Amino acid sequence: MPQTILSTLTSPSVLRQLSMEELTQLAAEMRSAICAQVSKSGGHLAPNLGVIELSIAMHRVFDFSHDRLLFDVGHQCYPHKLLTGRYPLFHKLRQRDGMAGFPEPRESAYDLFSVGHAGTAISTAVGMARGDDLNREGFNESTPDGRRVVSIIGDASIVNGVAMEGLNNAGTLKRQFLVILNDNGMSIAKPQGAVAAYFDKLRLSHTYGEFKKAAKELSRKLPGGRTMAEVYHKLGEMSKTCVSENAWFEHFGLVTVGPVDGHDLPALIGILNECKHFDAPMVLHVKTVKGKGFAFAEGDATTFHSPSPFTMLNDDGEELQSEGCRVELKKSSRSFTSAFGDILADLMTRDPKVVACTAAMPDGTGISKVITRFPDRVFDTGICESHAMDMMAGLAKTGWKPFFALYSTFLQRAFDQAFQECALQGLPVRLCIDRAGFVGGDGAVHHGFCDISILATLPQACLLGAMDEPSLKAAIDWMADYDSGLSAVRYPRDGVSTRYASSNCPPFVAGKARALITHEHPHVALVGYGTSAIDASTAADELAIDGLRADVYDARFAKPIDIDLIASLITRGIPIITIEDHSIRGGFGACVLEACNERGLETRGITRLAMPDGWVYQGERKDQMAEAGIDSAAIVGAARCAIQSAHAIHAATRTSHGTSKSSSHTPATTHH
Numbered sequence: 001m002p003q004t005i006l007s008t009l010t011s012p013s014v015l016r017q018l019s020m021e022e023l024t025q026l027a028a029e030m031r032s033a034i035c036a037q038v039s040k041s042g043g044h045l046a047p048n049l050g051v052i053e054l055s056i057a058m059h060r061v062f063d064f065s066h067d068r069l070l071f072d073v074g075h076q077c078y079p080h081k082l083l084t085g086r087y088p089l090f091h092k093l094r095q096r097d098g099m100a101g102f103p104e105p106r107e108s109a110y111d112l113f114s115v116g117h118a119g120t121a122i123s124t125a126v127g128m129a130r131g132d133d134l135n136r137e138g139f140n141e142s143t144p145d146g147r148r149v150v151s152i153i154g155d156a157s158i159v160n161g162v163a164m165e166g167l168n169n170a171g172t173l174k175r176q177f178l179v180i181l182n183d184n185g186m187s188i189a190k191p192q193g194a195v196a197a198y199f200d201k202l203r204l205s206h207t208y209g210e211f212k213k214a215a216k217e218l219s220r221k222l223p224g225g226r227t228m229a230e231v232y233h234k235l236g237e238m239s240k241t242c243v244s245e246n247a248w249f250e251h252f253g254l255v256t257v258g259p260v261d262g263h264d265l266p267a268l269i270g271i272l273n274e275c276k277h278f279d280a281p282m283v284l285h286v287k288t289v290k291g292k293g294f295a296f297a298e299g300d301a302t303t304f305h306s307p308s309p310f311t312m313l314n315d316d317g318e319e320l321q322s323e324g325c326r327v328e329l330k331k332s333s334r335s336f337t338s339a340f341g342d343i344l345a346d347l348m349t350r351d352p353k354v355v356a357c358t359a360a361m362p363d364g365t366g367i368s369k370v371i372t373r374f375p376d377r378v379f380d381t382g383i384c385e386s387h388a389m390d391m392m393a394g395l396a397k398t399g400w401k402p403f404f405a406l407y408s409t410f411l412q413r414a415f416d417q418a419f420q421e422c423a424l425q426g427l428p429v430r431l432c433i434d435r436a437g438f439v440g441g442d443g444a445v446h447h448g449f450c451d452i453s454i455l456a457t458l459p460q461a462c463l464l465g466a467m468d469e470p471s472l473k474a475a476i477d478w479m480a481d482y483d484s485g486l487s488a489v490r491y492p493r494d495g496v497s498t499r500y501a502s503s504n505c506p507p508f509v510a511g512k513a514r515a516l517i518t519h520e521h522p523h524v525a526l527v528g529y530g531t532s533a534i535d536a537s538t539a540a541d542e543l544a545i546d547g548l549r550a551d552v553y554d555a556r557f558a559k560p561i562d563i564d565l566i567a568s569l570i571t572r573g574i575p576i577i578t579i580e581d582h583s584i585r586g587g588f589g590a591c592v593l594e595a596c597n598e599r600g601l602e603t604r605g606i607t608r609l610a611m612p613d614g615w616v617y618q619g620e621r622k623d624q625m626a627e628a629g630i631d632s633a634a635i636v637g638a639a640r641c642a643i644q645s646a647h648a649i650h651a652a653t654r655t656s657h658g659t660s661k662s663s664s665h666t667p668a669t670t671h672h
Helices: 012-017 020-041 052-061 078-083 087-092 121-134 161-170 194-203 207-221 228-242 265-276 295-299 336-350 385-397 408-423 440-445 451-455 469-480 532-545 563-571 588-599 621-628 632-656
Strands: 068-071 149-154 177-183 255-261 281-287 310-313 326-329 354-358 378-380 401-407 430-434 462-465 487-490 514-517 524-528 550-554 557-559 576-583 606-611
Touching: 012 052, 020 052, 020 078, 020 087, 020 265, 020 310, 052 078, 052 149, 052 177, 052 265, 068 121, 078 087, 121 149, 121 161, 121 177, 161 177, 255 265, 265 281, 336 354, 336 401, 336 430, 336 469, 354 385, 385 401, 385 408, 401 408, 401 469, 408 430, 408 451, 430 469, 451 487, 451 557, 451 576, 451 588, 462 469, 469 487, 514 532, 524 532, 524 563, 524 632, 532 550, 532 576, 532 632, 557 588, 563 576, 563 588, 576 588, 576 632, 588 606, 606 632, 621 632
Parallel strands: 068 149, 149 177, 177 281, 255 281, 354 378, 354 401, 401 430, 430 487, 462 487, 524 550, 524 576, 576 606
Antiparallel strands: 310 326, 462 557, 514 550
């Protein structure tokens, strides 16, 4: 196989020695490499295919070993990573010892922040620009070797409130500051709102073609030695050819240029060379095609935003890697997301007062299953969780039953609204929290590790966990009738277990756990929250092989805790292990300890298994669970230790009372 340009690319500096023909070849190699790898490992496909030429042009023009590059939507970073010497890591994309799917400073000095949430790049870039100026390292006319700052924002995250705040402050800078708006007409799904409509109108304007021609002319005609005033004037004239005098960004104090063709390498390089020398805040509006280069990704950019592994086939069903092919996504087990979509559709059919929303994640949350069926009662707000939470509060205030479906990691962005507009008002907003716990390949930026800890602080909030599809339905039904405050149910990015699918699933009762496995004289009690109850059941099976009896409970509620159950177990001298896919800080186990403290109960016999107080990086979810010590094997080990410890404590207690050590009763079955 002939050596490719990509395989020999060790540094972006090499790009400055390549011809335009070679850069075009490199773009094609990158496009093929990304599609081939994502087809094997899963990952973000369409967003990365759309920014290949833009990434090449940025690294050709700027030196980001010295200049600053801030990513807003981190899932468009694959081309950047390939250009910065990480091709050898790419074959293990999203695995622990391979390339992370988001910018990762541990991986390379070219990545300045770990970025998994939208809207942040402009603000962090403003901070770095100000910091470089304070350090007297920033670029301006008097320090031509200073650091330049570039932030790239895309997938409709410009509508995020934090991005607006960043723009508002960026306009006050008195130095070079470039915001590249990657406008692909998409968010994760079709973008929503007035700003999205504005850009749609702009992209369709006849002036776009005129601007593309003007950009090429500028890259050829502006002479060397031009003054900044001349560059400013020329860029201003170009801006006027495609953006009206009331250009939206210019109200923030940023000169606006574009849109330019984000797949025209010569034009991109030409305009970026001019932007590089512009000593004032500027927005470069770049028009790209999400999924560029592969018809299946361009035609269905939502499905191929972040697909599971897939196979590309020719008409004869033979596997290949090319543009002219059909694609088959590899089938997986039924997911909680899919189950939630069906459950919500059933609820909305039964209850006409139920409304639902998502913040730009209709497919990722399952809301897509109800958007077309109930178009007047389902809303996609775009990437703005804070607004969505407040909107749900408004709907609740007017007598509707709002369900807000979102990822645990994005819930954090709307906590203030959950507090102020929902909980403080006593409004029954209902949160359906997908991607709770470990999320696998997306890694630390997307782990749902603190939803219990932040929501448990809210008075009247009820926090539920679903262990399988029947329990998720029962939880949703309970939440629909809970009107005293905020409620939330959490579930992971995983397939639903069928272990208890044929068993009767009793309705949820506030603060009451469900017994799954019980014995007359158990050695240990395993209390799992959410899907951890399934892992606990698997652990109980293994313990039973050695004659150890483990009771298993599905806790169902983290708030309120089933303190009567916990008190009964403690009184009977049965060691308790709580298990959860959440941080050990402020999670379900912590809620159990707090409830015990309020009741004055002894807690030395309680062991907590949870996500560690530290970061767990990308990899398979099952490996992350094992690393954290919360998979079934770890539960077995913890149960054995708890039983031995309880036996030793009980034996010591009997000895201190003059009791023979040869008692035939096991410590866990002795009633105090």
